[in-house]
Amino acid sequence: MAQTASNRFPLGTxxxxFKLKDTNSNDTYSFEDLKGSKGTLVLxxxxxxxxxxxxxxxxxxxxxxxxxxxxGxxxxxSNDSISNPENSPEMMTEFAFQHKIDFPYLFDESQEVAKAYDASCTPDIYLFDSQDKLFYHGQLDDSRPGNEIPLSGSDLRSAIDALIYNRSLKNPQKPNMGCGIKWK
Structure with missing residues (x-):
């Protein structure tokens, strides 16, 4: 399976x-609409x-x-849904239902949002602070399909805890690995 690393997106950015349609509710949301009081996780x-x-x-x-x-x-x-119909808005709705995703799952049809975030892979994980500045951009944990390391979310959980409890990050931020975004 091909692996793509996340790009460097400078901390503090x-x-x-954006304004994107949520495939769970059919409502359109901006980052401002969805951000949390302590910070925002964009996946x-x-x-x-x-x-x-x-x-x-x-x-x-x-x-x-x-x-x-x-x-938040x-x-x-942001995958091209023409060449990858399994990523169409209808299939996104079905995926969210099957996996019990009850937070907004937005469709970036133009791929402009992925470009603005310099997203390169899935999952690509961005954690912003309450001032909308990038606090963490890295991996969920060391687990990958087939590597036998248990899924824990330890890297992301440590970053969220540091953000919420106003601590500094102790571990270096490792780039995430995943499937490359399917560009038009």
Whole structure:
């Protein structure tokens, strides 16, 4: 399985704003609409990526654990749905239902949002602070499909805890690995 690393996106960068349709509700949201009081987790995912399928149970647990603490959570699919129909808005809705994703799952049809975030892989994980500045851009944990390391979300959980409890990050931020975004 081909692996693509996340690009470097400088810490402190202000979250690019957007207006995208949520495939769960059919409402249109901006970053401003979805951000949390303590920070915001932005995830670029794809329905058919083995790395996403591997990570989604932990992503759901993290969302459920931290939304009640003021963390906004949203996912974006930027894959070309013409050449990859399994990533169409209808299939995104079905994927969200199957995996119990109850936070916004937004469709980036133009791929402009992925370009603004310099997203390169799925999952690509961005954690912004309450001032919308990038606090963490890295991996969920060391687990990958087939490497026998248990899924824990430890790297992302440590970053969220540091953000919420106003601590400095102790561990270096490792780039995430995943499927490359399918560009038009």
């Amino acid at each position: 202000i979250a690019p704003n 670029f995912i794809a329905n058919n990526c083995p790395f996403v399928l591997h990570a989604v149970p932990e992503i759901i647990m993290i969302a459920n654990d931290y939304r009640v603490q003021g963390l 959570v949203l996912a974006i699919s």
